[in-house]
Amino acid sequence: MRKITVTPMTSHETIRFAAEELVRYLNAMGNAATLSSRGDGILIGEYDTLGLDSSINHPLDDEVYIDIQESKGKISGPHPRSVLFSVYRYLTECGCRFLHPTSNGEKIPIAAAPMDCSIKERPSYRYRSISLEGASSIGNLLDLIDWLPKVGLNSYHTQLKDGFTFFERWYSHKMNPYKEAEPIDLPTATQYMQELTVEIKKRDLIYQAMGHGWTCEPFAINGLGWDSVELNLPDETMQYLAMVQGKRQVWRNIPVNTNACYSNPEARSQIVQFVADYSAENPEIDLLHFWLGDDLNNYCECDNCAKYQPSDWYVMMLNELDEILTKRNNPVKIVFLMFYELLWPPVHERIGNPERFILLFAPVSLDYTKPFKVTKELPPLSEFRLNNIIEAHGVEQNVAYYQAWKNIFSGDSFVYTYHFMTTGWEKDLAGYHLAKVLHQDIREFGKLGLTGVNSCQSQRVFFPTGLGMTVYARTLWNDRLEFEEISNRYFEEAYPGYGVAVEAFIASLSSKFDPVYVQMEVPRVDEAAAQRFEEIPAYIDTFIPVITKNLNHHDPAVRTNWRHLYIYSLLMKKCAVMFQSIALGQQERVKQELWPDFIQTFFEYEDVLYHVFDIEWFAKRFKSMQVDGNKHFVNYE
Incomplete structure (x- = not known):
């Protein structure tokens, strides 16, 4: 267990919070980190506080600065917000991942020592x-x-x-x-x-x-x-x-x-x-x-x-x-x-x-x-x-x-x-x-x-x-990152060992539920589309064994991701039947039978999906479009 001290160099609320966050995550990673007032260890503060030069010309522009060697050094930025970004960026370099809001969306490496790290970087957009x-x-x-x-x-x-x-x-x-x-x-x-x-x-x-x-x-x-x-x-x-x-x-x-x-x-x-x-x-x-x-x-x-x-x-x-x-x-x-x-x-x-x-x-x-x-x-x-x-x-x-x-x-x-x-x-x-x-x-x-x-x-x-x-x-x-680089990395981090397979599964469903059709840019009644939708449940069934194999993953964040994917798969089987009926012109069956069953099933899982999906707002919008046939949704009660 490595002992680390973290010193916030000013009393600014955000600087103090940044230092506390660094200590909290380092400890969760298995280190012995503490806040210090002695000006030692990892120093947290703005450029001017730490004697660093800034080339930022716009008051709203950000920059991260990290210079850590053997658990000592500086984490800084042109203003408190950027200092906080630098702390989280350093934790990301140490292996932390923030996949979605709440602790169930965070992957924190255990028994991980802080890395040596040197970064100075600006974002592409203000x-x-x-x-x-x-x-x-x-x-x-x-x-x-x-x-x-x-x-x-x-x-x-x-x-x-x-x-x-x-x-x-x-x-x-x-x-x-x-x-x-x-x-x-x-x-x-x-x-x-x-x-x-x-x-x-x-x-x-x-x-x-x-x-x-x-x-x-x-x-x-x-x-x-x-x-x-x-x-x-x-x-x-x-x-x-x-x-x-x-x-x-x-x-x-x-x-x-x-x-x-x-x-x-x-x-x-x-x-x-x-x-x-x-x-x-x-x-x-x-x-x-x-x-x-x-x-x-x-x-x-x-x-x-x-x-x-x-x-x-x-x-x-x-x-x-x-x-x-x-x-x-x-x-x-x-x-x-x-x-x-x-x-x-x-x-x-x-x-x-x-x-x-x-x-x-x-x-x-x-x-x-x-x-x-x-x-x-x-x-x-x-x-x-x-x-x-x-x-x-x-x-x-x-x-x-x-x-x-x-x-x-x-x-x-x-x-x-x-x-x-x-x-x-x-x-x-x-x-x-x-x-x-x-x-x-x-x-x-x-x-x-x-x-x-x-x-x-x-x-x-x-x-x-x-x-x-x-x-x-x-x-x-x-914005220099390629989409494939971001996507590949995300899926491997969210579903370790199965990233390629899950990405292929999601990409395939995105294609099978044709976005042009879903967004009502083509005629509703379409026999070829109905045939494509009919094939989706069987395709999903081929991937269910991979999902169920991982429902008890040891990492709580990864386990949550697999559970969400399992629920999604069940819902999409129902959704495919619904879209098949839309494509066959069976709108009354959709309205009276398939939509009520689909959305009721969705709401049965709301306590599980509460942090990651807005079912209430989705239901209102989706019903207006796919069930009632209103391409241009207007939120008038």
Whole structure:
């Protein structure tokens, strides 16, 4: 047993936490590690504290620094967050693996002495983030935030002010027949968000907050989520809302989807003042997202608003917000969103202080069965027609809009993606093809000058495997890695001795459950597809003996992975029968018999899969698509 001392060189919360984490894992590996205040052993601190030079030019850029010889040396970085990354990177070099959130997803080598190690390395992308979506408990989110820095992800985005809808989706257990609804109210959701903030800042992660809601909250209308609500608003409030089809209204009774009358100076003033005050009240927020209403074709049509495009009014508000923040010496960065109507850049207005702002490119209409790759000349922008637009289609059209914005905005930009929106299963039931597309997409984003990715997704997308999230984290850190290198390594670490076999099994199922068919890009009734689906159960049966052989593996993390694969195999046999019936046109049988049996079986395993898969959100999305036949899922209750 090797005795090791670890010295945090400052009292900063994250530096102290990094040192404690190093001690905790070293001890779990069979060493005798202790915290020290004597300045000996392994020193943990920022570059300036340890007398190291930094070449980092941007305050949000990361770098890991490790120089350990014979259990002594320095673990450092340009700021506390990077120091924590360096600690986890060192533990990874020592053999630790962080396959999915919670301790059951961690492989810790026993009786392993710390390695000699020398690394100085920067990630490929500045922003490496996850955005809150789906259905989650507070435990799920705390586990995820704990996992992020272990794999080099540096940011978390909470998206809505109170996060109520994300918690309510989980605690209501609306689709699970085996669980009783648990009460959840707005104060509890607010408390949960405060707990998340504490853990985010404890790790010095880049905290991104808000997005939709600014067009309703300033007028005392709660923007809790995307559910339809009945409201009886006074005239003094209604005057500020967008006039659509001759009526000022809450758009489809969904506050966060509602735009305001942006030509009204008082409406703009109330919005930007509310945003500025919110930032002042929440100084822990690093990147504050200021978006307009969700949905499309819902902007104000009054005579004054119709004079300019929505993006002109948007930029006008951004400049008004910057003016207030500048007067207050508030350094917060404002993230503004380009999607739907806001894909068209402004005609008259320009952002006055680009350093304040970050452009968020959200190509929401992409087909995720295909890589994000420009293969032909960019088309001209289509003509803007107020409340009569069509979503951008294809990579080239989306990129054309992005380039048009970049022609007038010189600031930073990153992309908002939806690869794992819901759980990713509505695109690829095994996840292998989707992970490969994701890897290619991240590489392409960099070629366009995008400096990072914020993934709008379910928080639990580690079933049947964690390949997709591993690819996401590793490619954002090092986009020079080939997909095969990441995938081969992941499967061998998750299923030691059987990595090649499991990877082949997952890749095959990804192909057999054709992602193009699953994503409803081809006709539903297809005899050839029905034949392919009919063959899947027998194929799965050939691999079941390999799985059952490993269900009692000595390593708890590996044992958990095999158990998940076993449950997945049982579910996919049922799922294959369901898709076979869809392909044969037996939709009534699917609706009345096969879907209820499949999803009931899924929920029977929810306590086992709780940490790795969002069954509640998947069930809602998948039923809408595959059972009800709605290709374009809309979350309206």
